[in-house]
Amino acid sequence: xxxxxxxxxxxxxxxxxxxxxxxxxxxxxxxxxxxxxxxxxxxxxxxxxxxxxxxxxxxxxxxxxxxxxxxxxxxxxxxxxxxxxxxxxxxxxxxxxxxxxxxxxxxxxxxxxxxxxxxxxxxxxxxxxxxxxxxxxxxxxxxxxxxxxxxxxxxxxxxxxxxxxxxxxxxxxxxxxxxxxxxxx
Amino acid sequence: xxxxxxxxxxxxxxxxxxxxxxxxxxxxxxxxxxxxxxxxxxxxxxxxxxxxxxxxxxxxxxxxxxxxxxxxxxxxxxxxxxxxxxxxxxxxxxxxxxxxxxxxxxxxxxxxxxxxxxxxxxxxxxxxxxxxxxxxxxxxxxxxxxxxxxxxxxxxxxxxxxxxxxxxxxxxxxxxxxxxxxxxxx
Numbered sequence: 013x014x015x016x017x018x019x020x021x022x023x024x025x026x027x028x029x030x031x032x033x034x035x036x037x038x039x040x041x042x043x044x045x046x047x048x049x050x051x052x053x054x055x056x057x058x059x060x061x062x063x064x065x066x067x068x069x070x071x072x073x074x075x076x077x078x079x080x081x082x083x084x085x086x087x088x089x090x091x092x093x094x095x096x097x098x099x100x101x102x103x104x105x106x107x108x109x110x111x112x113x114x115x116x117x118x119x120x121x122x123x124x125x126x127x128x129x130x131x132x133x134x135x136x137x138x139x140x141x142x143x144x145x146x147x148x149x150x151x152x153x154x155x156x157x158x159x160x161x162x163x164x165x166x167x168x169x170x171x172x173x174x175x176x177x178x179x180x181x182x183x184x185x186x187x188x189x190x191x192x193x194x195x196x197x
Numbered sequence: 198x199x200x201x202x203x204x205x206x207x208x209x210x211x212x213x214x215x216x217x218x219x220x221x222x223x224x225x226x227x228x229x230x231x232x233x234x235x236x237x238x239x240x241x242x243x244x245x246x247x248x249x250x251x252x253x254x255x256x257x258x259x260x261x262x263x264x265x266x267x268x269x270x271x272x273x274x275x276x277x278x279x280x281x282x283x284x285x286x287x288x289x290x291x292x293x294x295x296x297x298x299x300x301x302x303x304x305x306x307x308x309x310x311x312x313x314x315x316x317x318x319x320x321x322x323x324x325x326x327x328x329x330x331x332x333x334x335x336x337x338x339x340x341x342x343x344x345x346x347x348x349x350x351x352x353x354x355x356x357x358x359x360x361x362x363x364x365x366x367x368x369x370x371x372x373x374x375x376x377x378x379x380x381x382x383x
Contacts, residue, residue, distance in 0.1 A: 052284055053360040127278045129241060136241075143277055 017084045021188045026084070029077045030189055033112070036070050041160055064123060065133045071116035078109060090183050104170055111163045118155035125149035221257035224341065224379035232269065232375045234349070238367050243281065249273035254343065254379055256306070258314070258335050265303040265316055272297055290356050296323055303331065316345075322354045343377040
């Protein structure tokens, strides 16, 4: 299986970026929910630094994925798929891409508005702002938090649809993105 | 005769005031005065200010004599970062809710060769009292200014002990800077 996509199946790069992003997002959401309540120690600060660094990585990888998707063919939706399901698929994927950009971007804005430098695994990407911007902090914080709730809802729908294709319709949709799966009995 | 006695007393009174135990004029800082500190965490420097402090300053540069009494409201500390400020006021650092004030007092002074002075004072912070010399320049006048620096060893005062005591990450020495624009007390 080559690196490029075809109209029949995803290539190596798309598959790798998809699952890498899945693992990172699930970790980020979990850590994001618990890290606020950690006791105030240097460890808490280190956890936040990792959260921000991985979040920025998801942002960069998503930009890469979108760029790759635009210069590549994408596997076609199955024949005979009802129109409402086509709309749901396109809308859902658009929503997922939108949130995978908006959530880390709002996190970045929240960090900047709190007058923190932008960290990336031990480096500093961007110096701190110089002062706190409480209005931007409130807006960015709300987008970040509610974006995650919306993402979780979409993820349930996304995975649900994948299982529907695999186990109910018994087509190749999920296997195209997870080629190690055998066809459902 | 009684008139002469009264006149002598009237003339002598100001002289007596000038040589009273609080000889030099007493000052308090005007609104433009600042008291701040600077440190770093993980290589990233930060600065803080105390928005609320009061000072009773008496100093005669000619004799290098005087008295400083400064009371600092720790809860007024700000470092332009809400999360850091919350930690700073918390139990591991200033513990401001339990011990809301710090106090700096000095009664002994030395003159340096370059015209500056050193106040050999003590700082009481977080319930601990330690000597902290303050090196300062005194610019005389109707509203004198005092510009000074001091180094506070945070661990000696129990500031940032326990999880926060790694001096590779946050140095022990904290630099304190003050600029007081003084007006005579009424």
